[in-house]
Amino acid sequence: MSTSARPGPLVVLSGVPEVYGHGLAHALSAAGAHRVVRTDGEDLLELLTEHPAPAVLVVPEAAAEEVRSALRGSPVGERVALVHLAPGAGRDGFVGAVRAGALGVLDPDAELETAVEVVLSAAAGRVLVPRTLVESLAEPVGSAGAPQLAEHEREWLRMLGQGGTVAAIARSASYSEREMYRLLAKLYRRLGAETRTQALLRAADWGLLDEGGNGP
Amino acid sequence: MSSWRADPAAPAEAVLPLVDARWLQAHRDAVVVLQVDDDATPYHAGHLPGSLPLSTYDDLHERVRRGPVSRQGFERLMSALGVGVDDHVVLCSAGSPSHAAYAFWVMRLYGHRRLSLLDGGLPAWTAAGGELEDAPVVVAAADYRTPGRDPSVIVGRDELLTRYVGAPDPVLILDCRTEAEYEGHVQHQLDVVAERHRVPGHIPGSRNLPSGELLEGRAFAPLERLRTLFADRGLTAGSDVVVYCRVADRSSLLWFALAELLQHPRVRHYVGGWAEYGSLVDVPVELH
Known part of the structure; x- marks a missing residue:
């Protein structure tokens, strides 16, 4: 936790639209991050070099790759945490930004209070993760969107896949063929499939046909 | 072997290859209805009263080796379903009509004469006010015997290569996959491109007639439309035709339309399809 005795992080808003940048700078300052610098990006490396402390750099997503490659060749790169400004990034946008090395994603439509938390988290080396993303990560399956199946259901799919x-599955499961078909129909529906072929393709995509895949 | 074909001089009571739901309602008690889908899950959700299930992949393909069900397997299947060799069998599907068409072709392969396909399948039956039931249907087993396969409706890869591929008119090879599959722009999602275990493309000289063009919804297009589609691909009265797709389901629709609806006398089904041909080493392949 930052304390009032320590100076706040250096926050550089580079290429951030004027009005939003102004509002964000004000909100950051009110939250104790007094060293906020706004730039159009021209003098970015010089600016970061002049401030030897760790810094958070907020850049529009479209410019992020260019900035990242400039930082890669610079000694200041290691102490700069990148935050992408990405309208409506959503789950995939967030994951893409983090994969690219960002420590946060700012949605300009989000509350300024949230934006400040994203920036301060990045300054502390942490990532503030949207709740929707946490919820999707918390799904107990290996692949997002895959239904959670019981081991015997996965076994039925594996047998079909092989x-x-x-009739053989019904015998091994001690069901009548008719009952087995009804259970399989429900299973296909849970996989979002209308036919066995579709069900097996989906199950394969989700890794449900692998031995030990999709743990209980 | 012409003795295998439906007798052109058959009496007027000869069965229609394609019947509609109203016909079936009127003749329900005189026919055996088999519902054929990818598997029997749709059947057990509700089926035409008294009908019996057939599962394309469990029942109509060989279990260990690849290919249509063997003669012994077919006889066992028909016997278990209580079908007699002279029964008029009507085939229908809840889903894609290609399953019913494949079953039709398999039954013709084994010489079953009295066969019809329900146009529009189960949805057409319910749309016409037909009821469904989900009660189990119990039948007395029969003793079905077939004299074996009719070679005039099937062709294997060796004969395909020696007699058809690269042969001039009147040979006509029809590929009924999608245009993108035919031209080799897409691979099936089960194919791993990098391994080149199956290459994209088509049999040289084949013409593309995507099976979907034969249908209007789930029903067959009018005969005139079908005639035009085949004529546009070069079909003449003397054409010696081979049809193929990927795994013999879509091509069953083409075989049915050409052999049964248009009564073309020489139509053979290359059931190996692109799944086999595209995997053969050192055979001619054409792209685009």
Whole structure:
């Protein structure tokens, strides 16, 4: 936690639209981050070099790759945490930004209070993760969107995937063929499929046909 | 072997290859209805009263080796379903009509004469006010016997290569996959491009007639439209035709339309399809 005795982080808003940048700078300052610098990006490296302390750099997503490659060749690169400004980034946008090395994603439509938390978290080396993303990560399956299946259901799919007949599966599961078909129909529906072929393709995509895949 | 074909001089009671739901309602008690889908899950959700299930992949393909069900397997299947060799069998699908068409072709392969396909499938039956039931149907087993396969409706890869590929008119090879598959722009999602275990493209000289063009919804297009589609691909009265797709389901629709609806006398089904041909080493392949 930052304390009032320590100076706040250096926050550089580079290429951030005027009005939003002004509002964000004000909100950051009110939250104790007094060293906020706004730049159009021309003098970015000089600016960062002049401030030897760790810094948070907020850049529009479209400019992020260029900035990142400039920082890569500079000694200041290691102490700069990048935050992308990305309208409506959503789950995939967030994951893409983090994969590219960002420590946060700012949605200009979000509350300024949230934006300040994103920036201060990045300054502390942490990532503030949107709740929706946390929820999708918390799904107990290996692949987002895959239904959670019981082990015996995965076994049925594996048997079908290996060319087994429904009659054989019914025998091994001690069901009548008719009951087995009804259970399989429900299973196909849970996979979002209308036919066995579709169900097996989806199951394969989700890794459900792998031995030990999609743990309980 | 012409003795295998439906007798052109058959009496007027000869069965229609394509029947509609109203016909089926009127003749329900005189026919055996088999519902054919990818598997029997749709059947068990509700089926035409008294009908029996057929599963394309469990019942109509061989279990260990690749290919249509063997003669012994077919006889066992028909016997278990209580079908007699002289029964009039109507085939229908809840989903894609290619399953019913494939079953139709398999039954013709084994010489079953009295066969019809329900145009529009199960949805057409319910749309016409037909009821469904989900009660189990119990039948007495029969003793079905077939004299074997009719070679005039099937062609294997060796004969395909020696007699058809690269042969001039009147040979006509029809590829009924999508245009993108035919031209080799897309691979099936099960194919791993990098391994080149199956290459994209088509049989040289084949013409593309995507099976979807034969249908209007799930029903067959009018005969005139079908005639035009085949004529546009070079079909003449003397054409010696081979049809293929990827795994013999879509091509069953083409075989049915040409052999049964248009009564073209020489139509053979290359069931190996692109799944086999595209995997063969050192055979001619054409792209685009």
